[in-house]
Amino acid sequence: MRQLYEAHRHRLLGYLLRRTGDPSLAADLTQEAFARYLERYADREPSAALLFVIGRNLLYDHARRKAAYNDFQEEDHADGKDPESQFLARDECRRLLCALQRIEAEERDLLALATSSGLSYKEIAEMTGNSLANVKVKVHRARIKLRNILDVGVS
Amino acid sequence: MKDYLISMFIDDELDLDEKIEFVETVHGDARVKDETVGLLNQEKWLREDLMPRMAPLPMPAPRRRRLDLGIGMARWWRSPLAGFAAALVLIAAVWGLHPKAPAAVEKPYRFVLFNPTARQIQLVGSFTQWVPVPMQPSGASGYWSLTVDLPAGEHRYSFVVGDGRQMPDPTVLSREKDDFGGENSIIRIDEAV
Numbered sequence: 001m002r003q004l005y006e007a008h009r010h011r012l013l014g015y016l017l018r019r020t021g022d023p024s025l026a027a028d029l030t031q032e033a034f035a036r037y038l039e040r041y042a043d044r045e046p047s048a049a050l051l052f053v054i055g056r057n058l059l060y061d062h063a064r065r066k067a068a069y070n071d072f073q074e075e076d077h078a079d080g081k082d083p084e085s086q087f088l089a090r091d092e093c094r095r096l097l098c099a100l101q102r103i104e105a106e107e108r109d110l111l112a113l114a115t116s117s118g119l120s121y122k123e124i125a126e127m128t129g130n131s132l133a134n135v136k137v138k139v140h141r142a143r144i145k146l147r148n149i150l151d152v153g154v155s
Numbered sequence: 156m157k158d159y160l161i162s163m164f165i166d167d168e169l170d171l172d173e174k175i176e177f178v179e180t181v182h183g184d185a186r187v188k189d190e191t192v193g194l195l196n197q198e199k200w201l202r203e204d205l206m207p208r209m210a211p212l213p214m215p216a217p218r219r220r221r222l223d224l225g226i227g228m229a230r231w232w233r234s235p236l237a238g239f240a241a242a243l244v245l246i247a248a249v250w251g252l253h254p255k256a257p258a259a260v261e262k263p264y265r266f267v268l269f270n271p272t273a274r275q276i277q278l279v280g281s282f283t284q285w286v287p288v289p290m291q292p293s294g295a296s297g298y299w300s301l302t303v304d305l306p307a308g309e310h311r312y313s314f315v316v317g318d319g320r321q322m323p324d325p326t327v328l329s330r331e332k333d334d335f336g337g338e339n340s341i342i343r344i345d346e347a348v
Contacts, residue, residue, distance in 0.1 A: 095327055096201065098326060098328060099326050114166050115198070121166065136163060139159070140161060140162035140163075141159075143165075147194065147269070149326070150267075150326055151325075
């Protein structure tokens with residue numbers, strides 16, 4: 001377990017940071033993912049894929065809670081701004097992370113996994129329920145979209 | 156060649172046949188070569204932007220004695236106080252700062268703009284007293300960058316492209332109009348934790 005922790009703590013944190021754009025949230029989710037892994041799977045053969053599945057699920061749980069909260073807020077305080085815009089406007093959101101948040105969620109997920117997790121495309125395909133061919137196409141599509149977002153200033 | 160072979164190359168996913176196809180295509184097609192180099196430079200940014208900041212301070216490792224306690228270890232980890240303390244250390248790790256270190260006066264901040272057609276890009280901002288400073292091209296990738304040490308606080312800036320066209324940073328959403336009909340981007344550098 002210690003080896004898994006040492007080998008993947010930064011990778012999981014990096015993945016969650018790229019997914020969320022929020023360092024504090026990414027750190028909290030990383031901590032929670034390791035805690036859950038220890039709680040439920042400490043006796044199993046260490047698995048990076050399983051760790052990332054837990055981290056991803058925690059992220060989706062958080063997104064669902066946040067969406068429910070935002071729905072409630074919008075009923076009371078409809079101001080024309082969607083949660084994504086409010087999130088992106090936060091001062092602490094760094095530029096590259098902001099650009100990543102503008103990519104569609106599934107493609108951002110696959111690009112963040114390909115970039116940060118150290119998992120193979122095959123492992124990413126199994127984890128995300130995509131075919132291997134889909135992972136290849138979508139990871140590349142996400143890279144092109146990121147480039148196009150950063151490419152706005154071309155004269 | 157399928158375009159996604161470029162990403163498979165970046166992610167070390169090509170098999171031998173695909174490697175042959177990729178090398179032959181890159182050798183014979185300048186567009187594919189330029190796109191590959193551009194995406195590789197982007198990948199450097201994507202991978203390097205965050206990780207060096209995490210490196211200096213290791214995250215807290217589980218203690219062997221605690222590990223032997225099995226489920227008890229998990230509960231200890233999840234207690235509010237321990238969780239909060241660990242989260243603080245994690246946040247410090249993200250920003251590459253020791254919690255007890257004295258607050259840094261300035262932090263290096265890397266400005267980056269993609270513009271493969273420009274002959275010159277300059278950075279101008281409140282921190283340069285609005286004097287244009289040339290940015291450096293990153294090979295033939297089309298990316299221009301400049302790292303500047305910035306104090307904590309709010310900073311305004313824009314890019315001057317070629318012969319004088321001023322533009323805000325396309326990757327920063329926070330902007331304001333200046334007194335000359337242009338727009339400046341606004342960033343905030345946080346105080347060291």
